[in-house]
Amino acid sequence: MKPGARIAAVIELYDGWTHTRDDADRVVSGYFGSRRYIGGGDRREISERFYNLIRHQARLGWWLAEMGYEFQDGRARMIADLVLHDRLSKADIEDRFTGEQFCPETLHPNEKHLINKLADKTLDHDAQPGAVKTELPKWLYAELMKLHHENLSAEMAAYNQPAKLDLRVNRLRGSVEDAIKSLKADGIKDIERTPFAPNGLRLPLGLNMLVTAAYKDGLIEIQDEASQICVNLVDAKPGMTILDMCAGGGGKTLGIAADMRGKGRILACDTHGGRLDNARKRARRAGAGDCIQQRIIADERDSWLRNKSGFFDRVLLDVPCSGLGTLRRNPALRWRIGQRDLRTLMAQQSKILKAGAAKVTKGGRLIYATCSIMPEENERLIETFMRDRKDFRPVPVSEIWPDAPKSVPVPGGKDKPWLRLSPNVHGTDGFFVAVFERTAKGKVK
CATH class of the missing domain: 3.30.70.1170 (Sun protein; domain 3)
Structure with missing residues (x-):
């Protein structure tokens, strides 16, 4: 494809995403699925430019507003990004906006004026508000400032880089x-x-x-290293009986099976049959099919699962969450998740945590994990659990794995036993893991 044709594809992708507000990965997959003639190299460049527009969303919007540009569609943002990020000259951009087949139409006079005004600028500017500099919605910026304070800029700069x-x-x-x-x-x-x-x-x-x-x-x-670290903290041993209650595609299930050397029993549950179908295929390829049983459940109150109370040596709860720890891979998430979504997820997480705790045998462990950076989904929820369940004790990460990475420090988090990972400190996705041991049978609440 010509450079201009790739630019046109990015504009089309971006406008499709903003129109539907669908998951960005699904938008990309659907776009290329209906255009199988686009080669692998072109797909990579188009995808990279599309995700860069999302990573630069707030700053590009700020610059266009500063330039008095009210209509901020994909074309305007692409032009601004070519100047501010790629540092292309007006002549270089005109070479791409030729109006030829599959290429964007030629530049309008106001677009040429925009290029001239942005020519000596960069994406970042001292006058940009904190939320713009960190590429966050205002509400999310306010919440994360409470967590990271002066370190938030460095944290978000890491989240705005593509993951390896x-x-x-x-x-x-x-x-x-x-x-x-x-x-x-x-x-x-x-x-x-x-x-x-x-x-x-x-x-x-x-x-x-x-x-x-x-x-x-x-x-x-x-599998991202953060997920591998989570599996290490399950501390699975051969012969154990383990419940992966929110197994999804089965990546952590497979890691657990390897730690058990294929000896023992893992029950991998999920509410989506399609995910478990994929997990079965992965298990067969990994040589772990004999020790893993997949089962579809209705929800955390599933009657079949309820009969397994006090049954498992380990219960892993990689709960549904905002996913904001995966921003390196899913930069559009920050623009899709709202405070109402967060409240809904927190209620679901609390129910799953309560149900999962009931499945742990005395002396067994409960592992709670999210790929979220939000304290509401992590520390605050765990603290409520600790107040309610005196029959569980928190197990320090260092007690399970002496060489485990050190947790990201957070306000009020000194000497806490759980683990918080981030790309800025660890080079992983953002991730949270807390481990508890059941000290008594207790009464299921």
């Missing part, structure tokens, strides 16, 4: 060294070990793992 590609080596199929050797045989270079997760590898973006022998043979799974 993390892999977990499946020890049921081989060692980390085996995986590295296999990937190199497929021509993949620049392979790093993850700093915390012992079975993790980190690769550059843009690689297609699905065609590698390591993936096809079940030797690797795509």
Whole structure:
């Protein structure tokens, strides 16, 4: 594709996303699904530019408003981004806006005027409000300022960078060294070990793992290091009986199965059958199918699951959450999640936590996890649980895993036993994990 055609595709994608406010990944998938003639290299550049427009959403909007530009559609934002981020000259932009087939129409006089006014500017400006500088809605900026204070700019700068590609080596199929050797045989270079997760590898973006022998043979799974760290804190042992109550696509289930060396029983539950279907396929490829049982449940009050009270050595609750810890991969989330959504999620999380606690046997552990950065979904919910359930004690992360990463410090979080991860401090997605041990049978509330 010509450079101008790729620019036109980005504009079309952005306008489609703003019109529907659908999940950005679904918009991209749908767009390319109906245009299979677009090659892999073009897809990568179009996708990267589209997500950059979302990552630069607030700052581009601020600049266009400063320039008196009221109509902020994808075309206006693309032009502004080409100047402010790509540092292209007016001539370079005119070379892309030619009006030729598949390319954007030629620049209007007011667009040329906009380019001239922005020519010596950059995306960032001292006059931008804090919410604009950090690319956050005002309500979310106010909440995260309470958490990070002067560190918020650094935290959000990390969230506004694309994540690298993390892999977990499946020890049921081989060692980390085996995986590295296999990937190199497929021509993949620049392979790093993850700093915390012992079975993790980190690769550059843009690689297609699905065609590698390591993936096809079940030797690797795509999984962010934060999720791998969460699996380590489950501390699964061979022979245990474990409940993954919100299993989703089964990534953590597979990690648990590897830690158990395939010996024991894992019950992977979810309310969506499609997710579990995918989990079954992954389990077969990973060689973990014999120890994993998938089951669809209606909700946390499912009658079949209720009969399993006090049954499990470990209960993992990777609960539905805002997902704001995945902003590196899903930058549009910040513009889709609102305070009302957060309240709805908190109510659901509280119910799941209560139901999950009832399934833990005496001496067993409950692991609560989110890929959220919001205290309402993490610390505050956990503190309420601790007040209500005296039959559980918090287990310090260092007690489970002495070499675990140190938690991101938060106000009032000194000496707290749970773990908070962030891309700025750890190079992972934002993630929260709290572990509790059941000290007595207690009365299920």
